[in-house]
Amino acid sequence: MVTKKQIEEVLKTIPDPEIGVSLWDLGLIYGVAIDKQTGTVTVKMTLTTIGCPLFNQISDPIKSEVGKIKGVKAVEIELTFDPPWNPERMSKNAKQQLGFM
Numbered sequence: 001m002v003t004k005k006q007i008e009e010v011l012k013t014i015p016d017p018e019i020g021v022s023l024w025d026l027g028l029i030y031g032v033a034i035d036k037q038t039g040t041v042t043v044k045m046t047l048t049t050i051g052c053p054l055f056n057q058i059s060d061p062i063k064s065e066v067g068k069i070k071g072v073k074a075v076e077i078e079l080t081f082d083p084p085w086n087p088e089r090m091s092k093n094a095k096q097q098l099g100f101m
Contacts, residue, residue: 002071007032007041010065017057021097027089028058030080039073041066046085055079 011032012024023029023045031044043062047055063075087100095101 001036002034002039002041002069004032004034006069007034007043007066010069011043011062014061014065017054019098021090021094023058023062025091025094025097027091027094028085039071040076041069041072041074042076042078044078044080046080048085050081 008024008029011029012022014023015021016023016026016028019026026048028047029043029045033042033044034040035042043066045058045062047058059077059079062077066072066075087095090098090100092101
């Protein structure tokens with residue numbers, strides 16, 4: 001059975017297409033839910049700005065990579081802007097990479 005930890009580890013390897021820092025470290029991932037009956041994984045996430053034109057370039061790798069995990073039958077992306085993203089959501093590592101520290 002797939003676990004949230006497995007999914008999180010995969011999300012940590014997927015870079016933002018513009019910045020190169022992982023989606024996880026940027027704080028774009030708000031949550032992961034697993035429907036154990038259907039094998040569907042739902043990733044709740046945001047973008048750095050409303051209207052960001054890169055949603056498909058971000059969501060497609062999530063679907064592809066998380067979909068490779070044994071036990072995952074489908075991957076859905078739930079896009080939200082509540083709460084809005086801000087730099088405080090970034091990990092210490094991302095802040096260092098981007099010169100915030």
